[in-house]
Amino acid sequence: MTITSHHQQATSPSRSSIRRRPLTWFFALALGLSWLAWTPYILSENGVGLWHWTFPGGALGSQLLGVLPGAYLGPIGSALLITAMTEGRAGLRAWQRRMTKLRVSWRWFLVVALSVPAALTIATTALTDQNPVVPSATVLAAYVPGLIIQMITTGLAEEPGWREFAMPHMQRRYGPLVATLIVGVLWGCWHLPLFLTDWGGGQDAGPSRLLAFLGTTLAFSFVLTWVFNRSHESMPLVMLLHTSVNNFFSVAWPHMFPTTESETTIYAFLIASTLGAAIVLLATRGRLGLR
Template sequence: MSSRARVIPVTIDTRPAPTGPEEGRGSLRGSIRRSPLTWFFSLAFLLSWAAWTPYVLSENGLGVWHFAFPGAGGSSQLLGVLPGAYLGPITSALLVIGVTEGRPGLRAWRRRMTKFKVSWRWYAVVLVSVPAALTLSSVALADRGPEMPSAVVLAAFLPGLLLQMITTGLAEEPGWREFAMPRMQRRYGPVIATLIVGVLWGVWHLPLFLSDWGGWPDVNATEPLKFVGSAIALSFVMTWVFNRSGGSMPLVMLLHCGVNNYISIAWSDMFPTLSSDDTTHAFLLSSTTAALILLVATRGRLGYAPDATKAAKAANVTQRL
């Protein structure tokens, strides 16, 4: 494993699979093969929002249904939120890949999802930079330094990060980043693709603001907008990490889950004088700053190397001939 970070081209074949006579223009399979991205985004929203409807309507949300989701430690999110998250992006990606690419595509998806072999420096950068950026933005808001985290927080930090990886990270990133981003970048380029995926990723969460996940009923009308803005900004950082690491999904998931884990476990302990609303402000400030720095430093390329990707794909085709 090299200790030097380098650009590794992402070689995902985005061409639709050929259709046979039985899969004509009027068939469902043919439609998915012609428009895989449209089907992925539509299914991701439909499946998640349908699964979240009971949670939103329950006592954990609008209170239309007189039923409350049970939860450990006073949190109902494990049973209320996670099923819809798993039914959305990851399930939609697997369904579309299965239809458009078959078993070879699913095997390639599994290889990309387990691409742990990247430079150790990438892991160090993600593990250090995420809490550092969130701490600096919180210091700016609090106008004072952070307090030393307690022993309980320090002991729970890494287990919490692992739990986030197999819940939030595994539920969301195989769809938004692993499936959608390579295809969107080939069509629109890195900036427009990131903007589209970032907007859709943020909007996908919106029904949850009508539940205790989003602090209902004490939700400020601007909170969802600020959340979507933060999701867009963070998406630019994630695109850069995705492209520069050659599409390492464990690394991308670590970046996403590092934000959630810091806010869930360490933030209130380190900044007890800040309110829960300041969490959103700290997230928005840190992610926007990082996104602007990367856009300027990479001149909008965000580590994307289309020429290298085309050359690698051509080499793969030549090897198969």
């Protein structure tokens, strides 16, 4: 009895703090845990080169081994931990239902899957004045498997934390506009250490690329919030929207614009995201689909 009571006294302050400030704890843990897990990748030859070791498998292998573990540990790991500590098993079961429930028509998924490549193609064409090459059958065949992989990796690692956990709490407290601003800025800052590595261009990542990326995450957050609210918080749809960007740039874009530098993707995404954000902000008068 004495041991149990002492244990409860020892753990109750932290639990109490998390229950009082779940968002503060989430953001701190999401950034801190990811950054800590990314430290070996940043210090390796894939980063600043203080640790003379290179992650195997080339660009894909280094991202899977160097980036993905920290991405899982941060947003989704923090969201699950705080949900378990504040709501227990019932909260985790509710979280699982929200993550797997398809609440919208299949037409939504079709629109998202087609509109993202179309918007990014148009933005790249406008930026470079180059007409896209029609993708080959091999590229088209690889597109859907690549999208599934992106859903399991990028989508599952990031969106359950930033959108599924943080946005409902933030919107109840600050409304959709301010909530999106805060989450969008923190989501962008979460990526910052990776700009010291191959992921973000390493030494070639100048201030313009960094600022363009931060502007993109902020603008794209308004589109994600609108889809999140308008679809009654359908996480599969939000994850599809996010990962469709990654998948298009990874699988189709290099073949459609073979002579264009890869850095162009950053600015094409910025243009498309900014236009999308302006449209949803004007169309919803800042409510971003929240009823």
